[in-house]
Amino acid sequence: MDAHSKAKQLVQQRDELDEKIKELMLVLETNNSTMDSPLVDAEGFPLNTIDVYAVRHARHDLICLRNDHAELTEKIAIEMEKDHAEKPTYSDEKPVHRTSNEPFVKISSVVELSPADIGGFRKDDLIIQYGSLHHGNYDDMKQVAEITKNSENKIIRVTVIRDLRPVRLEIIPKKWSGPGLLGCNIIPVKGENV
Template sequence: MDHHSKAKQLLQQRDEIDDKIKELMLVLETNNSTMDSPLIDSEGYPLNTIDVYAVRHARHDLICLRNDRTELTEKIVAEMEGEKKESTESVASEEKPVHRTSNTPFVKISSVVEASPADVGGFRKEDLIIQYGTLHHGNFNDMQQVSQITKEYEGKIIRVTVIRDNRPVRLEIRPAKWSGPGLLGCNIVPMAGANV
């Protein structure tokens, strides 16, 4: 199977995972729960206002699905890169690879709203961003640039690299209008010492 069909197949699998994630998020929402809200009261009894079993189950499945999604995303990126290498056609319309001059974080995620585009794309609170689309420490001047890229990429994928647990993690974030404010649903703040 060529890279294109493989990538297409993987993308389809990822869409299916996204649908399941949405359904499970709904289970949590219906029970007024988040991924880490309490399931027991102050005396240690299960809260009778929520379906504790369903919430526990949904949380477990969400963690597994998010891990599967991350793995799929890595495979998709690998297939697409393979396809790029084999493609001898004009690369004018292709996004040019960004050559970071350093792995220094320039902004960080201070909070993420559950079920927002940022959350679905894999952003986590305290992620340190070393690359946001074409932005990196070497060409970052102010937060306006982050907003600009976010707007330009509405409905499209921004490739983002973050440092999490001292390791680089590649993410694909798709800014879009959703039920909350903004296109991402997270707070991005400058790193201390960044010239903003």
């Protein structure tokens, strides 16, 4: 079971506990009692205005359920953290408004089973958008390297031109068995030196 499903299951269990806690609190309320109000009078006799037996049991069960509740809350937090770690995050959440579909860099080679290959890069893909980068704001290859480095283990949205048509990809730069974070060679379209 993945962390998300596990967290969901634990939240459901905690919701059921909450219902039981509400019922037990009602027992205390109907007896004009709290968790620590006295159950005996000044002379040590049980108060005849409350159901001492029911209040005692409700208090005991409440203590147990509250401990279980705290434990479940802790487990939920752990599973949610795991779930968040399992899901790659997007490196640039803001929508990018490209001013043109003109490519600025291209893929000259892709290593098999590299993050670039798994993400869908193909040799000769022409990149028209790489994260927040596009023809209108691209200056040099350092920007591509910077976005890649800053997006380790996060999704970069990329749009390439392949067979004269735009193709949207999601690339996740990460450490792998080969060099770099992508495993591909990206070169400028306008023959500048990298």
